Amino acid sequence: MSPPQPTLVSIARAFPKKRILVIGDLVADHYIFGETDRISREAPVLIVRYERSEVKLGGGANAAANVRSLGGQVTVVGALGRDEMGRRMRRLFGEVGISVRAASGAGVETETKTRIYAGGVNTKRQQMLRLDRGARTQLPQRVRAALAREVARAARDADAVLVSDYGAGVVGDEVRGVLKGLSRDGLPVCVDSRYALREFVGFGVCKPNEPELEQLLGIPVRTEADLLRAGAEARRRLECGALVVTRGRSGMAVFTAEGARLIAAHGDAEAVDVTGAGDTVIAALTLSLAAGADVERAARIANVAGALVVQKPGTATVAHAELISELVGHATIAPMERAARRARPLRRKTPGH
Numbered sequence: 001m002s003p004p005q006p007t008l009v010s011i012a013r014a015f016p017k018k019r020i021l022v023i024g025d026l027v028a029d030h031y032i033f034g035e036t037d038r039i040s041r042e043a044p045v046l047i048v049r050y051e052r053s054e055v056k057l058g059g060g061a062n063a064a065a066n067v068r069s070l071g072g073q074v075t076v077v078g079a080l081g082r083d084e085m086g087r088r089m090r091r092l093f094g095e096v097g098i099s100v101r102a103a104s105g106a107g108v109e110t111e112t113k114t115r116i117y118a119g120g121v122n123t124k125r126q127q128m129l130r131l132d133r134g135a136r137t138q139l140p141q142r143v144r145a146a147l148a149r150e151v152a153r154a155a156r157d158a159d160a161v162l163v164s165d166y167g168a169g170v171v172g173d174e175v176r177g178v179l180k181g182l183s184r185d186g187l188p189v190c191v192d193s194r195y196a197l198r199e200f201v202g203f204g205v206c207k208p209n210e211p212e213l214e215q216l217l218g219i220p221v222r223t224e225a226d227l228l229r230a231g232a233e234a235r236r237r238l239e240c241g242a243l244v245v246t247r248g249r250s251g252m253a254v255f256t257a258e259g260a261r262l263i264a265a266h267g268d269a270e271a272v273d274v275t276g277a278g279d280t281v282i283a284a285l286t287l288s289l290a291a292g293a294d295v296e297r298a299a300r301i302a303n304v305a306g307a308l309v310v311q312k313p314g315t316a317t318v319a320h321a322e323l324i325s326e327l328v329g330h331a332t333i334a335p336m337e338r339a340a341r342r343a344r345p346l347r348r349k350t351p352g353h
Helices: 008-013 060-069 084-096 141-157 173-184 210-217 224-238 277-290 295-309 320-329
Strands: 019-024 026-039 046-059 073-079 099-103 111-119 126-133 160-165 189-193 242-246 252-256 259-263
Touching: 008 277, 008 295, 008 320, 019 060, 019 141, 019 277, 026 060, 026 073, 026 084, 046 060, 046 084, 046 111, 060 073, 060 084, 060 160, 060 277, 073 141, 084 099, 099 141, 141 173, 160 173, 160 277, 173 189, 189 277, 210 224, 210 242, 224 242, 224 252, 224 259, 242 277, 242 295, 252 295, 259 295, 277 295, 295 320
Parallel strands: 019 073, 019 160, 026 111, 073 099, 160 189
Antiparallel strands: 026 046, 111 126, 242 252, 252 259
16 A cells, blocks of 8 residues: 655755755846836836835746745855845845855856836836846856856755756757766756756656747647647657646646646736746745655645746745645645646636746
8 A cells, every 4th residue: 555645735845855956047036116207308108207216036046046935955056246236136135045156257147137216206117128137148168168067066955956948058969968867877957948848858857838838839828738739749858857848827737758637726816917927836846846746746746836926926936835725724635636638728827837
């Protein structure tokens, strides 16, 4: 008789004991807030009077922040410039207790997304402009080699690896080669790649959303039948142990060697902001696998974490106690059902997790 499977709550309670290595593109989310009161005489544009600004951990750094907020011990490997944003990012990592091993030097500029929010005295602020900064060429070879060496060293103490690839070049051929070896050796490696999922062949778990799945295969996904075919084909092409497809308000689909399963979205509250929700999902998924969950239970926990974070504005995280409370309050979360054979139209989601 096989031993009883751990509950979702017991899995989540083990998060603080788990050591997660996060490798990816570290992005400074820079926000500038101001007030508009008139049109410029110089051009037909609004004049924004500066009020305040703030910097948050974005991209792979937000994935790391989510692992930490969920209780995990985190080491993050990436690239940071010797610039003001790089210094601010290092301070933010230190404040939340994340160990950072960042490559730097000539040719490395901190990836920064500056968003300007403004509005009138009695109106809600809206995003007016986004300005992106960062290297537009490949990272220097010496930096890519240094990143690969750092990943190999940091992985010795890790219970699982989270790969957060936002397309800024940190997760190149050198790093992927090391990660593939770690995956072959049995270390859980979870991949979230926005633009280059096809480059990650032979890894443990890949986590695209529906648009990324469509981009990978070059085919539309409109019905559940489309989704089932696409997920199975993507898993075959990627040669991964499991494929977890996030579907926004439609929940998730999990593809393994045993077949495909659907998991309904948790709760019925409308999303407030889906920014960075994918980072929360991959963080909870990786922690759950590190804690010994199978991919289906890991996906169910990640689904709950994702539902919690979209109720918060901006780049946000979910606290460990918050997740535990939600899991305890919904201890009878329905088990996943096998995907229906009948094709039904899919509810299209807004971009996010």
